[in-house]
Amino acid sequence: MLKVLTRVFFDPALQKKKGFLRSLLLFKDLKDQELGVLAHALHSRTYHMGETLFMEGDIGRALFILESGKVDLSRRDGSGKERRIYPVEPGGFFGEMALLEQLPRTASAIAAERSHVYLLYRSKLDALLHDHPRIGASIMRHLAELLSARLRQSDAAVSGSLERA
Amino acid sequence: MAATLGAAFYALYHVLIPFLLGCAIAYIANPMVSYFEVRGLRREVTVIGLYTAIIVAAVMLAGTGFDIAMAELAELQADLPYYVEKLKGLRQALHARISQPLPVLGRTVQWDVHWDAKLSAASLLERVQDLPSYLLGVVPILSLLLLVPFISFFLMVDGPRSIGRMIQSxxxxxxxxxxxxxxxxxxxxxxxxxxxxxxxxxxxxxxxxxxxxxxxxxxxxxxxxxxxxxxxxxxxxxxxxxxxxxxxxxxxxxxxxxxxxxxxxxxxxxxxxxxxxxxxxxxxxxxxxxxxxxxxxxxxxxxxxxxxxxxxxxxxxxxxxxxxxxxxxxxxxxxxxxxxxxxxxxxxx
CATH class of the missing domain: 1.20.1440 (de novo design (two linked rop proteins))
Incomplete structure (x- = not known):
């Protein structure tokens, strides 16, 4: 009886979406209800194989979170040829710099197979920071940690190549 | 393109009014629905609950509001001759004040207000005969009152899904x-x-x-x-x-x-x-x-x-x-x- 009532009154799709979001590092500190608020703020879209999510040089305005499928990130080299730089797997996210600054994208993103993606639009994050500061602050903190880790990695890579030279 | 759309909108705006009002109501009520939706409730359940609450509140308020409105109407009915007398006195005073410096204005303008209860009752009876046409005039308003909540119900249930479809397409x-x-x-x-x-x-x-x-x-x-x-x-x-x-x-x-x-x-x-x-x-x-x-x-x-x-x-x-x-x-x-x-x-x- 309780199961039937739960199925009638509660949305299983939201539970599934919250479960997925909970598994991501970026949202790991959020409580159940906060995940509901976040899930409500996200837009979703399914991309078919070969569809372009964004192009290098486009002004970025959203963070992309890959729920299923595969997305290739590529960048043009000196000769103008596209070079694949990173394949994004389910649970991965990309385009996060758009949440911090509206600058041209530094890479292109193309769906390598049928992919389902969530989009966190910058103004939605601003709204979260204003209306639900705990959620916004938690996302920003994890984003800052991620960027700091990437900066350390690139720092180490530059130092390594300088030493080798 | 924009001009064609504008012309089509202008031509059809009578038909579009209930849809526009329905959209506006659904849009305004959306945060209320979202409040329960983020807590896990199905959107359909929330909207049905909201409509039920509104109907119950409307019935309860209508009773009280109807009583107050009827009391105010009765009060107005009782006070109307008094107000007309007041108005008559005011106009006569104004007439006297204006006629002295401006006699032409005093002669040309109709200053008196007549209130005759029998005459008013007869006039009222004549008006009652026109009641069917008045009622027919109310039909579009009633249809709006029924149609707008009907449209906004479906728009509320659909909610962000329509934006999702737009993004997908x-x-x-x-x-x-x-x-x-x-x-x-x-x-x-x-x-x-x-x-x-x-x-x-x-x-x-x-x-x-x-x-x-x-x-x-x-x-x-x-x-x-x-x-x-x-x-x-x-x-x-x-x-x-x-x-x-x-x-x-x-x-x-x-x-x-x-x-x-x-x-x-x-x-x-x-x-x-x-x-x-x-x-x-x-x-x-x-x-x-x-x-x-x-x-x-x-x-x-x-x-x-x-x-x-x-x-x-x-x-x-x-x-x-x-x-x-x-x-x-x-x-x-x-x-x-x-x-x-x-x-x-x-x-x-």
Whole structure:
């Protein structure tokens, strides 16, 4: 009886979406209800194989979170040829710099197979920071940690190549 | 293309009115539905619950409101001859005062107001014969009252799914631009519309309490009129002050009583301006007062009262659309260099 009532009154799709979001590092500190608020703020879209999510040089305005499928990130080299730089797997996210600054994208993103993606639009994050500061602050903190880790990695890579030279 | 759409809209706007009102209601009520949706409840269940609560509240309020309205109507019926006598006295006094310096005006203008109970009853009977035509005139309003909640129910249930479908059907590379546009419209329009509701409710309640405190007859009717008029910005307080002021002046027979009501509505307007507006308009649309005036004039001229209601929302959409299109064009054409943080000085530590 309780199961039937739960199925009638509660949305299983939201539970599934919250479960997925909970598994991501970026949202790991959020409580159940906060995940509901976040899930409500996200837009979703399914991309078919070969569809372009964004192009290098486009002004970025959203963070992309890959729920299923595969997305290739590529960048043009000196000769103008596209070079694949990173394949994004389910649970991965990309385009996060758009949440911090509206600058041209530094890479292109193309769906390598049928992919389902969530989009966190910058103004939605601003709204979260204003209306639900705990959620916004938690996302920003994890984003800052991620960027700091990437900066350390690139720092180490530059130092390594300088030493080798 | 835009001109064709505009012409089609103008031609069909009578048909579109219930849909526009339904959209507006669904849009305004969306945060309420979302409140329960983020807590895990199905959207359909929340909307059905909301409608049930509204129907129950409406039935309960209708009982009380009906009693007050009937009491006010009976009061008006009893006081009408008194008001007419007052008006007659006032006009005669005015006539006497004007006839001395301007005898021509005194002769040419009809100054007397006649109130004959028998004559009025006969006239009333004649009017009763026209009742079927009056009732037929009410049919469009009744159909709106039934149709608008019906449309808004489906729009509320559908909710963000329609935006999802739009995002899914737009070309993949332009998803961010479409989201940008939706977000800009939502930011300015949503706050504006919800702000209007808050202001209308606040004006209705405060003016009702104020008019009751001043002992003015027909307090509920004047407060409702003032609240409804406030959907057109600045109009609510003006209508309230005018109608309430005249009513009080007639009722108490002094200009001071009318001025008290005017002062009440000035106070309500100032409270709205300094207490409510800073909170409501913080993220709302920022239009120049002349643009406000222009949109009202265009809306009123083209679509009457409905045009006045939707003038500012339409201006919000047009403003957001042009802003987003310009930002898009300027970034594509590299007309603007995006702002970036100057990180060239301090090394990473």
């Amino acid at each position: 737009c070309p993949s590379r332009y998803v961010e631009q479409v989201l940008h546009l939706i977000s800009e419209i939502d930011t300015s329009l949503g706050n504006y519309l919800r702000g209007l509701i808050v202001i209308a409710a606040a004006i209705t309640v405060t003016s009702f309490i104020g008019l009751l405190a001043l002992g003015v007859d027909q307090a509920l009717a004047i407060a409702l009129l003032s609240g409804l008029s406030s959907f057109v910005p600045y109009l609510g307080a003006i209508v309230g002050a005018l109608v309430g002021g005249l009513m009080a002046a007639f009722q108490f027979g002094t200009a001071a009583a009318g001025l008290k009501v005017v002062a009440l509505f000035i106070g309500i307007r100032l409270a709205d301006e300094f207490l409510l507006q800073p909170y409501i308009a913080r993220h709302s649309v920022h239009l120049h007062p002349l643009v406000f005036l222009f949109t009202f004039m265009v809306g009123g001229e083209m679509f009457g009262f409905i045009g006045l209601l939707f003038a500012v929302p339409a201006a919000c959409v047009i403003k957001a659309l042009t802003g987003v299109l310009w930002a898009w064009y300027s970034s594509e054409a590299r007309l603007q260099v995006p702002d970036s943080f100057d990180a060239s000085v301090v090394p990473y530590t």
